Amino acid sequence: MKEGNLFFLSRGWLWLRRQARPTDVQWNLAMAALVGVVGAGLGLLFKAATLVLQETFTGVAGGGLAAFAQLPPWQRVIVPTAGGLLAGLTLMLGQKLVRQKPTEYMEAITLGDGRLPVRSSLYRSLAAMLSIASGTAIGKEGPLVQLSALAASMLGEVRKVPPARRRLLVACGAAAGVAAAYNAPIAAALFVSEITVGTLAMESLGPLIFASVASIVTVHIFSDASPLYRLEHFALPHWPELACFCMVGIACGVMAALFLAMLEQFKKWFRKITVPLALKLAMGGLVVGLIALAHPEVTGNGYDALKSLLNGETMLRPGEWLWQAVLLILLARMVATSAAFGSGAVGGVFTPTLVVGACTGSLCWQAFAVAFPDLRIDQAGFATVGMGAVLAAATQAPFMSILMIFEMTLSYEIMIPLMLASVIGYYTFRGFGLHSLYHHGPQDAYDIFNRPLETLTVADIMQPEPPTIGAQAGFGEVARQFLSGGFDRQYVVGPGRKLLGVVRLEDLAEHLHSQSLAAAFIAGDIVHENPPALDTRTPLPEALVLFTHEHEHELPVVRAGTGELAGVLSRNDLLLTLAEAGKHAGPRR
Amino acid sequence: MPIVYLDMAVSVNLDLNAADATDAIRQLASALVNLPEVTDGAQLIADVLARETVLPTYVGDGVALPHARTDAVTTQVVAVARSQKGVPFGPKGERAHLIVLVGCPRKEVSSYLAFSRVLLRRLRMPKVRAELLTMKEPAKFLQLLELNAEAPAGSAAS
Numbered sequence: 001m002k003e004g005n006l007f008f009l010s011r012g013w014l015w016l017r018r019q020a021r022p023t024d025v026q027w028n029l030a031m032a033a034l035v036g037v038v039g040a041g042l043g044l045l046f047k048a049a050t051l052v053l054q055e056t057f058t059g060v061a062g063g064g065l066a067a068f069a070q071l072p073p074w075q076r077v078i079v080p081t082a083g084g085l086l087a088g089l090t091l092m093l094g095q096k097l098v099r100q101k102p103t104e105y106m107e108a109i110t111l112g113d114g115r116l117p118v119r120s121s122l123y124r125s126l127a128a129m130l131s132i133a134s135g136t137a138i139g140k141e142g143p144l145v146q147l148s149a150l151a152a153s154m155l156g157e158v159r160k161v162p163p164a165r166r167r168l169l170v171a172c173g174a175a176a177g178v179a180a181a182y183n184a185p186i187a188a189a190l191f192v193s194e195i196t197v198g199t200l201a202m203e204s205l206g207p208l209i210f211a212s213v214a215s216i217v218t219v220h221i222f223s224d225a226s227p228l229y230r231l232e233h234f235a236l237p238h239w240p241e242l243a244c245f246c247m248v249g250i251a252c253g254v255m256a257a258l259f260l261a262m263l264e265q266f267k268k269w270f271r272k273i274t275v276p277l278a279l280k281l282a283m284g285g286l287v288v289g290l291i292a293l294a295h296p297e298v299t300g301n302g303y304d305a306l307k308s309l310l311n312g313e314t315m316l317r318p319g320e321w322l323w324q325a326v327l328l329i330l331l332a333r334m335v336a337t338s339a340a341f342g343s344g345a346v347g348g349v350f351t352p353t354l355v356v357g358a359c360t361g362s363l364c365w366q367a368f369a370v371a372f373p374d375l376r377i378d379q380a381g382f383a384t385v386g387m388g389a390v391l392a393a394a395t396q397a398p399f400m401s402i403l404m405i406f407e408m409t410l411s412y413e414i415m416i417p418l419m420l421a422s423v424i425g426y427y428t429f430r431g432f433g434l435h436s437l438y439h440h441g442p443q444d445a446y447d448i449f450n451r452p453l454e455t456l457t458v459a460d461i462m463q464p465e466p467p468t469i470g471a472q473a474g475f476g477e478v479a480r481q482f483l484s485g486g487f488d489r490q491y492v493v494g495p496g497r498k499l500l501g502v503v504r505l506e507d508l509a510e511h512l513h514s515q516s517l518a519a520a521f522i523a524g525d526i527v528h529e530n531p532p533a534l535d536t537r538t539p540l541p542e543a544l545v546l547f548t549h550e551h552e553h554e555l556p557v558v559r560a561g562t563g564e565l566a567g568v569l570s571r572n573d574l575l576l577t578l579a580e581a582g583k584h585a586g587p588r589r
Numbered sequence: 590m591p592i593v594y595l596d597m598a599v600s601v602n603l604d605l606n607a608a609d610a611t612d613a614i615r616q617l618a619s620a621l622v623n624l625p626e627v628t629d630g631a632q633l634i635a636d637v638l639a640r641e642t643v644l645p646t647y648v649g650d651g652v653a654l655p656h657a658r659t660d661a662v663t664t665q666v667v668a669v670a671r672s673q674k675g676v677p678f679g680p681k682g683e684r685a686h687l688i689v690l691v692g693c694p695r696k697e698v699s700s701y702l703a704f705s706r707v708l709l710r711r712l713r714m715p716k717v718r719a720e721l722l723t724m725k726e727p728a729k730f731l732q733l734l735e736l737n738a739e740a741p742a743g744s745a746a747s
Contacts (some may be wrong), residue, residue, distance in 0.1 A: 082653050
């Protein structure tokens with residue numbers, strides 16, 4: 001009786017294990033959620049550490065713009081300069097100690113094949129922390145995204161997942177980082193989809209959304225994340241006002257082009273200066289510090305300046321935001337961020353881009369307010385639309401931009417002029433023939449996802465080392481392997497790992513715990529001989545054809561000639577790769 | 590759980606006299622070779638014998654289940670035999686009194702397992718085994734094994 005109970009218990013356990021065995025999609029979603037939580041946690045840690053560091057640098061509690069504004073003038077110059085020097089020294093030391101190909105900040109979201117270098121990412125994050133904490137005019141979303149993506153990449157390494165899935169994981173890490181940095185989960189998922197994955201296919205978008213949601217929920221547990229600005233009484237624009245917003249779109253497209261050209265120009269200038277990196281970064285910090293003498297709001301990523309601009313108030317001086325003041329902020333911000341970024345400081349330019357947009361929108365409003373005294377839309381409305389339009393132009397990702405602004409303001413009414421101006425800004429920018437903020441040069445074309453689709457074969461994206469079993473292995477052994485592993489195919493191999501057949505879980509599902517069968521059956525009794533298989537050299541489109549015919553979710557891959565089992569390819573991985581490869585199908589610029 | 594096996598050819602021999610496992614398998618399979626479902630009798634015998642050499646199919650309690658998936662049949666075929674004296678089947682010479690030979694088309698893995706499992710479950714019950722060893726009527730013998738298919742004409746000869 002006791003034995004019977006035990007048998008029953010083990011049956012129940014096995015049943016549970018079997019039911020809980022995840023499919024590829026379920027696995028991806030679960031890992032995405034995990035990555036989301038970890039990414040958000042790292043983001044919070046990074047922010048907290050940066051704040052502590054900033055308080056140490058400035059000696060003022062609270063950090064942010066307020067802290068810098070309180071500093072005496074000479075400190076406003078010294079702190080960014082010294083911070084730049086420290087960050088530069090960190091970078092130099094890191095480069096010396098860690099002989100790894102460094103990852104550029106912009107590359108944080110170029111996912112490559114999903115392998116991010118751990119040590120160089122870490123020292124670069126430390127350098128970023130020093131730059132940001134010392135007030136250098138640079139965004140912190142870069143390191144946030146990178147750290148989060150790094151954690152995802154390491155998870156992928158540990159689980160030994162195939163490239164397409166590892167890359168998806170890293171994309172999820174990036175999405176989690178963006179969601180945490182901007183409190184914008186929808187835009188985060190779309191940001192990564194639009195810019196890095198380049199597709200809205202559900203194979204990748206689903207996990208990205210999981211990661212974003214997990215990330216934002218984690219952030220909300222540990223901090224109160226409120227929207228940047230809540231637009232109130234925003235009236236639906238009339239035709240003449242829509243025309244104004246069209247012009248905002250054009251202005252923003254032009255301004256985005258100007259800003260990016262400036263970033264490039266400063267990069268070139270700094271490249272010409274032949275001094276050690278630490279001094280370059282110190283020089284970048286010095287430029288920021290000198291501007292901060294008159295305009296402390298140029299320090300940091302500009303989030304505080306953005307807030308006060310949108311709220312129509314100045315934190316630093318009372319009174320109106322006159323157009324001269326806004327123009328000054330715009331120019332100071334562009335120069336400061338270009339100097340910081342050009343000097344080689346590690347950081348992002350995402351929030352600075354938003355500041356450029358808000359200033360541009362605000363300037364447009366001031367012009368229109370003079371020309372049309374009965375304009376019903378206020379400065380904040382125009383500034384918000386301007387943010388979206390410059391972002392759409394600079395990133396060349398209008399969907400993401402529209403949604404990000406929506407999530408930042410939580411105002412539905414703003415969507416209509418926002419969509420219009422963002423799309424116009426996008427097209428205007430394109431007219432200049434410049435590379436977008438997240439463009440990657442040919443030097444990044446080392447990974448399989450940048451190779452033309454025609455040259456990719458099954459061997460590039462398959463998962464090696466699939467579960468195998470000998471033809472003479474007993475039924476019990478087959479069942480044990482199914483129950484302990486998360487797979488539903490075992491490949492029967494002969495001498496030299498030659499593929500003989502496949503044992504399918506669905507054939508055995510009802511019988512895994514049968515002791516009578518364990519005595520009488522072997523793998524060879526239940527194998528499907530000569531299963532459909534892919535050749536390692538099969539081009540991907542051809543593989544897709546076989547998948548369509550076979551209705552299998554994974555197919556074995558064998559080496560031509562020898563018939564040796566080389567790996568398996570899952571349909572999900574194939575679809576992921578094809579969806580991404582699709583973005584290269586169009587004409588390249 | 591009622592399971593209906595369509596198109597299954599069953600043969601029964603209640604008084605098998607075989608010297609060893611090979612002999613028993615030959616005799617059981619020979620009862621099937623003239624069935625229309627068996628396209629190649631020699632192949633069927635060869636496949637079951639080959640399978641038996643890989644791992645003997647003696648499952649304990651005096652029961653053996655020689656079987657193979659084979660291209661020699663178009664549908665599942667079953668031959669059941671009883672030997673009062675017993676046939677040495679196990680790896681250590683254990684004697685099988687109840688022997689069920691199954692030949693199954695290669696494609697049908699799932700139904701093959703389901704069928705074998707039901708059969709083995711019946712054969713593991715001591716009460717069923719005791720009744721099987723004394724049962725005189727072939728039809729009732731098959732019923733006890735839940736092989737309710739009609740025994741094909743001519744193959745029921747003992």
